[in-house]
Amino acid sequence: MRIWIDAAPAQASARVFGLSLVERIERLTRRIPSAQVTVDRGPGAAGRRLKAFAAGGPEPILAVDGAGVFDSRLLPFLAARDGSVAVTGGEGPRRAAAMRIGSAAALAAVPDDAAGLGEIADAAVTGGAARRLEPTEFPTFVMGLRRDLPYHLERLPDAAARRAYERFLFWSNYKGSTDFLTRWVFPLAVWPLTRLATAIRLHPNWITLAGVVLALAAVPLFMAGWVWTSIVMCWVMAVLDSVDGKVARVTMTESAIGNFLDHGLDIVHPPLWYLGWAWWLSDGALEHPAFIAAIWLCGFYVADRLVLAVPKALWGRGLHAMDRIDSLVRTVISRRNVNLLIFTLGLALGAPVAAFYVVTVWAGATLAWHAGRTAWLAATRPRVVAAT
Structure with missing residues (x-):
């Protein structure tokens, strides 16, 4: 054309x-x-x-x-x-x-x-x-963002309009359902970092790569006893995980390698973190209750991923985009950021083992909710494949 x-x-x-x-x-x-x-x-x-x-x-x-x-x-x-x-x-x-x-x-x-x-x-x-x-x-549902967005177009006659549009574009590229930290806390850092990255034309893949290094390097550091150093690296990685996607979308620089690195990291690193935490908590003793809890936690994690694939196959959208209740529940369910917060608070209070058990129980409860909710929807709602 x-x-x-x-x-x-x-x-x-x-x-x-x-x-x-x-x-x-x-x-x-x-x-x-x-x-x-x-x-x-x-x-x-x-x-x-x-x-x-x-x-x-x-x-x-x-x-x-x-x-x-x-x-x-x-x-x-x-x-x-x-x-x-x-x-x-x-x-x-x-x-x-x-x-x-x-x-x-x-x-x-x-x-x-x-x-x-x-x-x-x-x-x-x-x-x-x-x-x-x-x-x-116009098909308004965006699968990657789990939300409906009508199209927009306009001119920006002055600097004030451009600043307002940047804010609009930034917030419109947030997922419609996500955890409360990503939605309400991280933007305090994500907004200025997105502005900085776009100002110096930093490609989002470099940000993703930095996140990969931090996420993976945190595991052996935690196992070696560098606990707070590792925790800080985990939190920085969690923030960068929001920055790279925003930079990619507001500058139209999404790429296959970027998506592979970002989504691949999102899938792989949480269980590695959990096993690293358990290794430190148990002093490497595989029979320790904390390590056994880690095995359960990883099992819940994998099973939950499989359950969440079902709504996408049946209705063309993720479970957390189905109804208002699903979006609300998504703010607090067992996910990396929420689990990291629970564990960090446990460390700060001197009760890391108890915190790890809470994370494990919360992951089991999340799996039970998702499985029950998916089963109920499958029984009551006809299959509809939404446009993406």
């Missing part, structure tokens, strides 16, 4: 999370198969420039306002539609637009003297040469 970015407006050079608005759009277009991108910086009316570009070939065109900010899902979705489709968002100076031009009639409807894509889109829709994208057409 041929893609035309109108970069003539002065706002197109404004920056959001370290990237100019045109750079952001160019990164989004990489998600469109066979994209051929042209950045048009003028001069002249947008209508004439768009028609001149269209004369270069008969293929459909995706025309994008270079001064706008777009939901990362919107342009690929728009490009995949049939015919001619326009989408607009924002009001007054914040109005932005994009349009798929799929017919000669839609191109002919472009006014020569149109100043911007908003005017072009309105003329095509009013003249019947294009239709407007309806919000109800």
Whole structure:
């Protein structure tokens, strides 16, 4: 598909999370198969420039306002539609637009003297040469974030609007259901670290790699008795685990290797931590009750992972995105951050063994809840595969 970015407006050079608005759009277009991108910086009316570009070939065109900010899902979705489709968002100076031009009639409807894509889109829709994208057409559920998010697009006319948009983008990339530490405590560090990483253009994979090193190095340190050093490393890793995903999503730098490292680490490191904690607590005696508890804890962990795969297979979304109660329960269930907090408090109070037993019991209770909840939903709710 041929893609035309109108970069003539002065706002197109404004920056959001370290990237100019045109750079952001160019990164989004990489998600469109066979994209051929042209950045048009003028001069002249947008209508004439768009028609001149269209004369270069008969293929459909995706025309994008270079001064706008777009939901990362919107342009690929728009490009995949049939015919001619326009989408607009924002009001007054914040109005932005994009349009798929799929017919000669839609191109002919472009006014020569149109100043911007908003005017072009309105003329095509009013003249019947294009239709407007309806919000109800757009699949809002995001599997990776376990939440529904309507698409957004707008212009950012000033620095205040850009700062507000960065905040919006940051919070919209939080998962809809997560533990209370990730949602309410970690952002105090994640926000400035995300700002810093994007300002210096640090690739999120480097942040993920730092988390991998910290998570794995903490295990032998704990076993060797460097308890508080290891605990600090665990907490830093937990924070970085929020930072890398935010940086990747707000800068559109997600990658297969990044996802593999991030999700692979999330699966592997918790049981390693638990076994490392048990080794220190038991002085390496495998028959010690703490080590036996660790075996149970790891078993609960694996079983819980398997149970949580069932809702994704049956309903196309994770259990914690099914109903409000599931999202609320997710804030306190047995997961790495909650377990780390319980164990840290136990260390601070001089009762690490008791804390470890609490973590084990809480993991068992979490498994029982998830299994019971999944069974109840399977018996009462028909299978529905949601769009992602």
